[in-house]
Amino acid sequence: MGKEIPSRSEDYSLWYNELVKRADLAEHSDVRGCMVIKPYGYSIWEKMQQALDAMFKETGHVNAYFPLFVPKSMFEAEEQNAEGFAKECAIVTHYRLKNDPQNNRLEEELVVRPTSEAIIWNTYKKWIQSYRDLPILVNQWANVVRWEMRTRLFLRTAEFLWQEGHTAHATRDEAVEETLQMLNVYATFAEQYMAMPVIKGRKTEGEKFPGALDTYCIEAMMQDGKALQAGTSHFLGQNFAKAFDVQFAGKDGKLDYVWGTSWGVSTRLMGALIMAHSDDDGLILPPKLAPIHVVVVPIFRNEDELGRIAEKVKEITASLKPLGLSVKFDNRDTHKPGFKFAEWELKGVPVRIAIGPRDLDNGTVEVARRDTREKQVIKLEEVSTRIPALLNEIQDSIFQRALTFRNQHITEVNSYDEFKDVLETKGGFISAHWDGTPETEASIKEETKATIRCIPLNAKSENGICIYSGKKSAGRVLFARAY
Amino acid sequence: MGKEIPSRSEDYSLWYNELVKRADLAEHSDVRGCMVIKPYGYSIWEKMQQALDAMFKETGHVNAYFPLFVPKSMFEAEEQNAEGFAKECAIVTHYRLKNDPQNNRLEEELVVRPTSEAIIWNTYKKWIQSYRDLPILVNQWANVVRWEMRTRLFLRTAEFLWQEGHTAHATRDEAVEETLQMLNVYATFAEQYMAMPVIKGRKTEGEKFPGALDTYCIEAMMQDGKALQAGTSHFLGQNFAKAFDVQFAGKDGKLDYVWGTSWGVSTRLMGALIMAHSDDDGLILPPKLAPIHVVVVPIFRNEDELGRIAEKVKEITASLKPLGLSVKFDNRDTHKPGFKFAEWELKGVPVRIAIGPRDLDNGTVEVARRDTREKQVIKLEEVSTRIPALLNEIQDSIFQRALTFRNQHITEVNSYDEFKDVLETKGGFISAHWDGTPETEASIKEETKATIRCIPLNAKSENGICIYSGKKSAGRVLFARAY
Numbered sequence: 025m026g027k028e029i030p031s032r033s034e035d036y037s038l039w040y041n042e043l044v045k046r047a048d049l050a051e052h053s054d055v056r057g058c059m060v061i062k063p064y065g066y067s068i069w070e071k072m073q074q075a076l077d078a079m080f081k082e083t084g085h086v087n088a089y090f091p092l093f094v095p096k097s098m099f100e101a102e103e104q105n106a107e108g109f110a111k112e113c114a115i116v117t118h119y120r121l122k123n124d125p126q127n128n129r130l131e132e133e134l135v136v137r138p139t140s141e142a143i144i145w146n147t148y149k150k151w152i153q154s155y156r157d158l159p160i161l162v163n164q165w166a167n168v169v170r171w172e173m174r175t176r177l178f179l180r181t182a183e184f185l186w187q188e189g190h191t192a193h194a195t196r197d198e199a200v201e202e203t204l205q206m207l208n209v210y211a212t213f214a215e216q217y218m219a220m221p222v223i224k225g226r227k228t229e230g231e232k233f234p235g236a237l238d239t240y241c242i243e244a245m246m247q248d249g250k251a252l253q254a255g256t257s258h259f260l261g262q263n264f265a266k267a268f269d270v271q272f273a274g275k276d277g278k279l280d281y282v283w284g285t286s287w288g289v290s291t292r293l294m295g296a297l298i299m300a301h302s303d304d305d306g307l308i309l310p311p312k313l314a315p316i317h318v319v320v321v322p323i324f325r326n327e328d329e330l331g332r333i334a335e336k337v338k339e340i341t342a343s344l345k346p347l348g349l350s351v352k353f354d355n356r357d358t359h360k361p362g363f364k365f366a367e368w369e370l371k372g373v374p375v376r377i378a379i380g381p382r383d384l385d386n387g388t389v390e391v392a393r394r395d396t397r398e399k400q401v402i403k404l405e406e407v408s409t410r411i412p413a414l415l416n417e418i419q420d421s422i423f424q425r426a427l428t429f430r431n432q433h434i435t436e437v438n439s440y441d442e443f444k445d446v447l448e449t450k451g452g453f454i455s456a457h458w459d460g461t462p463e464t465e466a467s468i469k470e471e472t473k474a475t476i477r478c479i480p481l482n483a484k485s486e487n488g489i490c491i492y493s494g495k496k497s498a499g500r501v502l503f504a505r506a507y
Numbered sequence: 508m509g510k511e512i513p514s515r516s517e518d519y520s521l522w523y524n525e526l527v528k529r530a531d532l533a534e535h536s537d538v539r540g541c542m543v544i545k546p547y548g549y550s551i552w553e554k555m556q557q558a559l560d561a562m563f564k565e566t567g568h569v570n571a572y573f574p575l576f577v578p579k580s581m582f583e584a585e586e587q588n589a590e591g592f593a594k595e596c597a598i599v600t601h602y603r604l605k606n607d608p609q610n611n612r613l614e615e616e617l618v619v620r621p622t623s624e625a626i627i628w629n630t631y632k633k634w635i636q637s638y639r640d641l642p643i644l645v646n647q648w649a650n651v652v653r654w655e656m657r658t659r660l661f662l663r664t665a666e667f668l669w670q671e672g673h674t675a676h677a678t679r680d681e682a683v684e685e686t687l688q689m690l691n692v693y694a695t696f697a698e699q700y701m702a703m704p705v706i707k708g709r710k711t712e713g714e715k716f717p718g719a720l721d722t723y724c725i726e727a728m729m730q731d732g733k734a735l736q737a738g739t740s741h742f743l744g745q746n747f748a749k750a751f752d753v754q755f756a757g758k759d760g761k762l763d764y765v766w767g768t769s770w771g772v773s774t775r776l777m778g779a780l781i782m783a784h785s786d787d788d789g790l791i792l793p794p795k796l797a798p799i800h801v802v803v804v805p806i807f808r809n810e811d812e813l814g815r816i817a818e819k820v821k822e823i824t825a826s827l828k829p830l831g832l833s834v835k836f837d838n839r840d841t842h843k844p845g846f847k848f849a850e851w852e853l854k855g856v857p858v859r860i861a862i863g864p865r866d867l868d869n870g871t872v873e874v875a876r877r878d879t880r881e882k883q884v885i886k887l888e889e890v891s892t893r894i895p896a897l898l899n900e901i902q903d904s905i906f907q908r909a910l911t912f913r914n915q916h917i918t919e920v921n922s923y924d925e926f927k928d929v930l931e932t933k934g935g936f937i938s939a940h941w942d943g944t945p946e947t948e949a950s951i952k953e954e955t956k957a958t959i960r961c962i963p964l965n966a967k968s969e970n971g972i973c974i975y976s977g978k979k980s981a982g983r984v985l986f987a988r989a990y
Contacts, residue, residue, distance in 0.1 A: 054629055055577065055617070059574075060572070060574070060630055063645060070570060086549070086550065087549050087550070089549055091542075091543070093597070098537065114601075114602050115599060115603065116597045116598060117598070118597075119597050120595060120598070121654060121656065122595045134597070147536065150534075167649075169575065
């Protein structure tokens with residue numbers, strides 16, 4: 025275990041880095057910018073994948089797999105796309121063959137995919153001839169590479185894991201509907217599984233995906249008040265269809281370009297999950313994504329007591345496993361209970377059960393919840409009803425806590441002075457009028473490091489005055505400093 | 508649908524290529540050597556992944572993720588490993604950054620992983636200090652790249668998907684036990700899920716993984732009599748621990764090098780699955796890996812009839828879904844039943860149900876199985892019992908058919924003339940005495956293109972005379988031409 029992790033108030037950034045390492049979630053590899061996702065971290069990611077994959081399939085999507093490499097010319101076919109990504113990538117220039125141990129230069133350089141629109145639309149050209157071939161509703165789980173000089177575990181790494189949906193439609197309306205449907209899927213996942221409230225919105229021109237007409241996003245608030253973009257859904261219009269000449273014959277026989285969307289979430293969600301809920305003692309995991317739901321720690325003085333406790337633990341496990349709960353019995357004799365308590369708190373296991381000799385006599389166990397530290401003694405025969413109820417309560421409770429915090433940290437301001445003051449003293453999201461110009465957006469970013477996170481979808485229309493330029497504004501947008 | 512696929516007897520190789528494309532399993536991409544795995548093909552791969560992943564977890568393994576890139580020096584640290592793989596790889600030499608659109612040369616070239624022993628043992632060095640840190644039982648699902656000039660969909664592609672297990676142990680015995688355990692997991696998966704009989708064996712020095720002390724494999728026979736290596740499990744000894752200086756303190760405090768294993772199967776299994784069972788009309792999928800178990804084709808003359816049939820199909824689906832079966836109702840009005848029959852036969856759906864107006868009157872359906880084409884008429888109310896039973900029967904039956912074929916095509920020979928004759932006329936596996944030298948093995952390969960597939964684990968010891976050199980032999984080995 026080593027020494028304690030620094031507290032959030034002391035050094036939020038260091039707290040995060042240390043927590044990721046100490047809780048065995050991930051570590052830096054000896055390959056610059058690339059992380060190793062350790063088994064405990066990966067098991068949380070697997071839970072995320074399962075839940076998301078089921079939601080994608082429920083909404084009619086299927087998985088497929090496209091090449092890791094994208095020839096440079098293909099990558100540059102969609103100008104805006106290349107503009108946005110070709111500037112941060114890894115490039116394969118050489119290969120070697122079995123019987124020729126020299127480096128051979130490739131005729132054309134290959135870009136390691138930073139995102140797959142290009143290779144996928146190049147493929148869709150072959151798949152789509154008629155309206156009968158549409159819609160195509162495909163998702164891919166994959167690794168992608170974006171060269172970064174300054175990296176942080178999960179939040180910004182040269183290689184990361186993600187899913188990328190790429191759909192093709194016959195009409196604009198259908199593509200817009202798909203874009204918003206997937207935004208809603210992401211919001212549902214964030215709130216119901218990650219217990220993390222999000223604001224759904226649209227990105228400004230300056231912040232959107234370069235190849236898209238519109239980028240929608242979900243924005244979450246971390247405990248330091250900074251924003252984290254947790255997922256994006258892009259309405260691509262006909263941009264990629266035009267770049268790769270993907271046309272279809274409609275019912276009337278007329279040719280038209282296909283409408284597209286793309287949408288993705290990544291291992292960045294791991295960073296969001298950690299920063300949304302955890303405290304100075306370690307992770308706090310929502311039960312729906314916790315690899316271990318219940319840890320049982322025996323309190324014993326000798327082998328005989330441990331043996332008697334183990335018997336009871338068998339019963340507990342047998343009553344919880346059929347409910348789909350994962351139970352870990354920490355019967356190590358090399359560590360004291362206090363050490364074990366701290367270790368499982370660090371790892372964020374939602375519920376801890378302790379059993380000692382007195383519990384055996386009384387037919388009870390001590391139950392502690394990770395989020396509030398509350399303890400209660402319950403009867404053994406109640407375990408199979410009380411524990412699942414407690415896990416549901418924890419899931420709700422950490423969502424409510426995050427929601428309250430988030431709502432307390434959204435501030436409406438009406439002047440630039442007020443804006444700067446709130447940003448420095450309170451942080452969080454700032455709701456303010458903006459004149460809609462990229463110039464104002466850029467100046468505010470330059471001067472304060474705050475960006476427009478989104479134009480909220482549920483914003484009421486309200487005429488006002490831009491806090492920076494004094495020009496007319498048609499509604500408030502959300503500013504924040506962001507990860 | 509287009510024209511028919513060529514028959515196996517006409518051109519086995521073309522039959523395979525066309526089948527893979529026509530059944531919508533995969534296609535070549537415009538990136539040299541890389542394939543696109545299409546949704547139908549990927550859904551079979553997902554079924555394989557799920558079954559294997561569950562088996563890995565049941566045997567105590569956990570998943571993790573390691574970097575795509577391996578610095579060249581790290582890759583070359585284990586000499587034998589580099590010897591085997593550094594000669595067929597893709598090399599990243601440059602990167603670009605957001606605000607610097609030039610190609611920048613990397614200080615050290617990065618190899619796109621052809622396998623991950625190097626990066627993983629470099630990481631294990633940090634994870635392992637004491638016997639308490641062992642064993643480490645980690646698996647990774649990932650993409651890997653091996654540069655190949657001649658590629659075939661699924662069987663040999665520059666990029667492919669696989670899983671690679673990498674375990675670390677305190678003792679030699681435990682590592683050997685793990686190696687054999689995973690070989691058995693692979694054999695069980697091949698036989699029980701893929702319905703594909705395999706022979707478990709050990710590779711010769713010439714055929715083993717260069718970084719291993721021993722390579723074990725499962726070998727399957729395709730319908731053209733050629734062998735396909737379907738999975739390998741390597742006992743690494745202390746090779747990688749020595750190359751990366753991974754030592755642990757034992758209970759007695761003494762330092763020793765860690766013992767290792769690695770094991771993997773890949774999307775190559777898709778090729779094996781196709782070639783093991785399919786016929787001239789298309790795929791034959793074992794029910795346990797079929798994305799669609801039952802397709803229902805309505806026979807109707809008008810909307811009214813289709814409506815009445817649809818009502819019955821609802822009942823059928825409702826009775827089969829709870830049993831975990833996937834049912835597809837092909838209610839397209841743009842295609843005739845005969846066309847649909849052929850299409851679903853091409854795609855290998857194990858069971859087809861046809862319902863016409865007469866069936867509605869009689870309360871029956873017509874059931875056809877894909878493997879034998881046998882048809883029977885059953886009562887509607889029997890669907891929920893007869894269909895699952897039929898699927899089990901199909902699973903067994905295609906395994907038995909493949910087993911019979913395989914066993915009929917293993918021939919014992921006692922002279923080199925006989926060997927060459929059987930190889931040319933009958934093909935299949937040839938069981939023959941070999942003197943154990945790499946020279947003899949190489950000469951036979953050179954002269955006949957047959958390789959030693961394995962030294963079967965269950966071979967009886969039998970003294971004999973090498974068919975090639977006339978020298979003493981301690982037992983028979985299996986030769987074959989292979990994919």
